[in-house]
Amino acid sequence: MGLDFTIVPSYFTLLLIGSGWTIAITAAAAVLSFVAGILLAVIALYGPALLRYPFRLFAWLFMGTPLLLQLFLIYFGLIQIGIDLPAFVAGVIGLGLHFAVYNSDIIQAGIVAVDRGQYEGARTLGLSRVQTIARIVVPQAVRSVIPPIGNNMIALLKDSALVSVIGVTELTLTAQLAISKTFHPFEFYLAAAACYYLINLVLEAGLRHIERRIQLAR
Amino acid sequence: MDFDLMLRVYPFFLKAALVTLELSVLTTALGLGCGALGAAARLSRSTVLRALGASYVSVFRGTPALIQIFILYFGGPQIGIQLDAFGAGVIGLGVNIGAYMTETIRGAIIAVDRGQTEAARTLGLSRSETMRKVILPQAARLMIRPLGVNINALIKGTALVAAISVVELTYTAQRYIGSTYKPFEMFFLAGVIYMVIIYVTGLGVNWLDRRARIT
């Protein structure tokens, strides 16, 4: 079977929808990974030992094993304990938690690097420990680690392809659907790759924009 | 936890771990090769080579590794490339990680002080002599740790070839999850093996790094 790119345009809408889902799952997982990353970082640094150790174990497990394996665990594991989540939700949770662990590592480093004087400045005004962490230390830490977190988000976009394996109809699975009808894998996977590449370009530009915007407030 | 089950199936996981190891080693070798070539291209004086190197990095880092493997494995036959799943996995993963290693190697070379080049050239060393005798030995030390990070990612990345049915660890875990409905046990078995492989690799990287620092 030779190459025939003329069949791709008739699936244009389908690929567009698939791209939409890829963007949606990436965005949802990014938000989850960011919020959970902050939470994990705060617990790791300030939490009681009772919480700290289980979370450390959790982080260690998630950093030491493949994302694909984690997706299988979450998807099938949740079914086993009686929670039958839609694949999309399982995908968001899996991707989100995976990257939350990596984000948490970065945010922890950012928190540790916040100048001690910032803490003193806030405490002197009468802010409590919790208020100081929430309003002064964490916001500054997050700003200072936007570039590496951005890199994680770029990795997340590409790793979102993995959720096709648990049946989320995003870009990769959409391409597979088209292939199952046309038997032209090369063309459609290449088309999907092109879509990823474009989304990636936009994401990178967006991140650069954010980095420039927070430049002053650092 | 169903320990009986785990005891029954763990030999299959160990066998699969050998495949994961094999994949990791071959992919590392291919990735380092691609990375070295890519870095050489990106740092060369030829505009064409530089553009080629930059496109390689941009395209392979800008798209999912899974898609790259699919193009090679499923799309390959359409352009006359017939590979078995293992071969497609190694080449797909290796070329992919090579793009990341290109940037690691290039970064290390650039990080070696510019003054070093100037000093060497002032002594009368040629461009290639400077690179071989002065820059590379120093850059090699700098790149051990970041390459270790790449390799760590690569080991976990080998799980992707489960999607093209290479019987490695993740594929095995997935199959046993499907047949036993014990996802936690299977995750645990596979997870422990991955972590052992990554841990031992990390020790190796540390050892290399320490040795490089002494000399």
Added chain:
Amino acid sequence: MTEKPFIDIRHAAKSYGTLEVLKDISLQVQKGQIVAIIGPSGSGKSTLLRAINDLDPLTKGEVWLEDMQVNKPLPPRQYERHINQMRQQIGMVFQHFNLFPHLTVRGNITLAPKMLKKLSDAEANALAERELAHVGMLDRIDYYPSQLSGGQKQRVAIARALAMEPKVMLFDEVTSALDPELVEEVNLAMKKLAEEHMTMIIVTHEMGFAQDVCDRVLFMDQGVVVEEGPPEVIFRTPKHERTKNFLRKHLQGNAQ
């Protein structure tokens, strides 16, 4: 001085292991008084200042603000609430400004009043504008700290502390990190405060400023108050050899 002291430090002592940084210091400050603490580095003067709002807790001794003990022995949870209350009444300005870089000048000033005094946005804004006008920084209200000079940052830091309407202001070598040409604008802001009879305790290296502005000068060395008195006495006719030595070096240094 028969009046009841406004700030009362009783037998303050602090040690790190075997190193004694403060040795049984007692100090009373009256309302509206302006006290300068001078002394060589390592004399304990900053530690004493930072003990007043319990930033550096004392090992022994008590600190009182009016009829409240700042470092009251309480269980941790209650103490946290208590000290946050106390600190709202004790303004502090640091050598390195400690402005919050992620907030604008306005955000820096309104943060604590909004969070702790539950001021509305409008009230907090009016407050910020008033305090910034006070230090001559109103035109920079929407700037980020990274856009300000050191002197401007320090004036904003003073405004931030004032916005909590503190009963006393602590200044910890606030001009030491500034380029010489920026020192005067900060000194002026502090002089203005002095004229308004704010109670102030100032740790400083600037002998000229201490002489001009303060009612009392304390000379500290090796964790004790060696000598204290009105500035004209301390600077012109110091009694102790250590004070004389210190002043000789420093007045020379200033003259250069």
